[in-house]
Amino acid sequence: MPQRTSGHGPLAPTRFVQRCAGLLLLVTLGALTLSACAFLRGGQSADSAAARIDKLPAVASSEVTQSESLDGFTRSWFTYVTVTLDSDYRVGDAQNALEWGLRTGWSVNDHEPTAVSVSFIDSAGDAVDWDWEAATAGLGLESASNAQSMSTIGLLMFSSAVIGDSLGDWPGDVPELAGGVFVRG
Numbered sequence: 001m002p003q004r005t006s007g008h009g010p011l012a013p014t015r016f017v018q019r020c021a022g023l024l025l026l027v028t029l030g031a032l033t034l035s036a037c038a039f040l041r042g043g044q045s046a047d048s049a050a051a052r053i054d055k056l057p058a059v060a061s062s063e064v065t066q067s068e069s070l071d072g073f074t075r076s077w078f079t080y081v082t083v084t085l086d087s088d089y090r091v092g093d094a095q096n097a098l099e100w101g102l103r104t105g106w107s108v109n110d111h112e113p114t115a116v117s118v119s120f121i122d123s124a125g126d127a128v129d130w131d132w133e134a135a136t137a138g139l140g141l142e143s144a145s146n147a148q149s150m151s152t153i154g155l156l157m158f159s160s161a162v163i164g165d166s167l168g169d170w171p172g173d174v175p176e177l178a179g180g181v182f183v184r185g
Contacts, residue, residue, distance in 0.1 A: 043109030043171025049081070052174070053104070058089035058182035060123055066110050076114035078157075079105040083120050085182060091120055091130035092183030098135040098156065100175050102163055109171035117157035127154020139166070 044052070046064045053062035063082040068075065081101045091097045101118030120128045132150055136142050141158055149155045164170070 042173060043107040044174050046079070046108050046110050049104055049108055049174075053081075053083060056177060056182070058086055060084045060086045064104065064108060066108065066113065068111070069114075077111040079108050079113040079116045080155075081105045081116070081118050083118075084123060084125075085120060085128055087123055088184055089182045090185055091128060091181070092185075093178070093180045094131040094135035095138040096178045097130065097181045098132065098141075099139060100177055100181060102158065103167060103172055103175035106163065106167045106170060106172040107174045112170050113160055115157050115159045116163060117155050119153075119155045121154060132156060 046066055049064040050062050053059055053064065061084045063080070065080050067078050067080070069078065070076075081104050083101070085091075097120065098118060101120075102116055105113065105116035105118065120130060122128050127150065132146075136146060136156065141162060143158070146156050146158075149157060160170070
């Protein structure tokens with residue numbers, strides 16, 4: 001008749017070690033999976049976005065920044081995309097320029113924005129003359145507050161609640177600039 005063991009035989013420590021090793025492996029894989037999610041979230045950093053914009057032939061310089069606002073217990077993040085055009089360039093395709101600017105801001109993965117703003121300025125820091133009204137209408141983003149901010153500081157700002165549906169999940173893909181958005185003249 002085979003002899004029964006109570007788990008205190010020579011194989012018991014090996015099973016315990018195997019169980020611990022298996023548990024350790026699961027915990028390690030779980031931690032690696034979670035940490036990898038941070039690197040796979042897509043988009044780009046604000047610094048990377050500015051560096052990409054600065055390489056465009058029509059651009060003298062750019063600034064892509066995020067600022068934080070705290071109102072009581074509510075924290076908000078605002079993404080600003082400011083493009084300074086070379087003096088011999090202008091916005092040629094207003095609707096595509098605005099959409100590209102918004103998508104660039106939406107692709108910044110540092111902090112999920114509450115709002116994204118876009119501005120196109122000249123080397124003196126003044127807003128360039130572009131058909132922003134047709135662009136906002138074409139994208140279905142008309143706003144009375146934008147009319148006031150464009151006339152005073154040359155800035156269009158849209159809340160994430162308004163643009164999120166059309167731009168998709170945050171962070172968005174890094175957009176490419178379509179031809180004809182910035183043209184000489």
